[in-house]
């Protein structure tokens with residue numbers, strides 16, 4: 001391939017990115033998905049301390065589903081406009097890997113809790129295929145011990161509830177992929193169901209990437225292959241990995257070859273993707289309904305109740321605060337964080353309006369940390385603090401009297417003018433006095449004291 | 458089933474097998490499949506798939522931590538062949 005040939009660039013540009021996303025996020029329930037072990041893998045003091053017969057996959061361990069994890073998964077689906085399956089179940093997904101003590105992962109195959117829905121982005125909506133609930137695997141650390149390459153396993157993460165959000169291949173640019181991920185993280189944090197700590201692996205991104213030729217686009221055909229890039233732990237890396245794949249696959253396609261269907265990892269240091277393993281087909285996973293976990297039948301009234309419990313979503317809060325209070329983007333970005341904080345700020349803003357204070361001034365004070373964001377404090381106390389901060393502060397009477405006495409002694413000419421009826425020199429004395437006592441000082445108090453002393457002279 | 462299928466399954470299971478073994482295993486798999494094939498003669502049109510046999514539905518637990526059922530680190534590691542600083546140690550599978 002001749003790199004100088006300009007037609008190669010032209011051909012690469014003729015491909016359209018076809019990209020679907022798979023996002024995993026750990027739910028922050030108190031206990032694990034199918035057992036009563038502590039769900040707090042990142043802050044465990046030692047490895048393998050949050051385990052029991054169920055999450056270690058010991059014979060006889062009986063999994064029982066965590067009610068809260070299911071409720072949160074369905075609420076996430078409702079927030080994203082999904083349809084909720086009134087009948088649903090858990091399935092076993094079999095594969096052999098040391099991070100899976102049972103030899104299978106409890107997941108959902110053909111009847112996930114949620115289907116459909118969409119995530120809005122500034123580049124257009126990205127439709128969702130499904131949201132399902134599963135258990136996270138054990139954490140593996142690859143190391144070399146005594147010259148031997150080994151994997152070290154910690155089961156504190158095994159069995160942590162994990163939602164998987166699968167999108168349709170609607171993503172058309174690396175930037176849109178990143179925005180999609182950010183919006184999902186925002187919603188999950190807002191609903192307070194997941195921390196989505198990307199560095200720790202609490203939220204993990206995968207992109208299914210392929211390129212569509214102009215001919216395929218004209219015939220409405222999708223590419224005949226897809227490459228899955230896994231284990232991406234930042235939105236910047238996601239953008240880089242997709243850009244890298246677009247380039248790599250374009251070069252392969254330019255030579256007339258179809259890129260291999262495979263799973264690749266992303267190396268952020270080298271900014272390249274690399275082959276991880278040949279993709280297993282669904283048949284290889286030997287999915288089967290988990291006989292240990294009876295299925296679920298939800299009443300429509302239950303789903304309605306959960307829908308009703310959903311808070312106003314962040315996008316809507318931002319529009320409302322922008323329209324009603326004129327809050328700027330910086331303030332909206334910083335203040336719209338979770339439902340609890342929104343409710344608190346709503347009551348703070350309402351009280352501010354009642355007291356004749358512009359809510360956007362309160363917002364600015366919160367943004368520049370002049371006021372503390374603390375939903376524990378009452379709106380009354382927040383506004384009291386604000387008023388104290390902005391009110392003119394009174395000056396110690398004795399100190400003020402001494403200061404003015406000094407000024408008057410230093411400027412006998414001005415005093416003479418005042419006594420001759422040129423009262424405008426009062427402004428001069430005010431300026432001198434304010435410079436000494438500070439601009440926050442109560443100007444009225446200063447003026448009164450100057451006049452009092454001048455009259456006594 | 459072909460020998461290549463057996464090799465594929467062996468790869469997925471990370472079990473190394475040699476040429477003689479894959480021949481024997483393929484024959485054994487085929488024998489099993491032949492027996493199971495009888496099931497395919499049963500007419501199941503119109504029969505609802507069975508997801509479970511207990512008749513139970515909506516079995517949940519509240520989201521509560523049960524310290525009493527949790528293992529200590531020593532207990533958790535008791536059956537491991539090899540450990541290091543509280544981790545279970547296994548041979549590396551993924552080679553980067």
Ligand SMILES: [Zn+2]
Nearest residue numbers: 035037052055
């Ligand atoms: Zn457990």
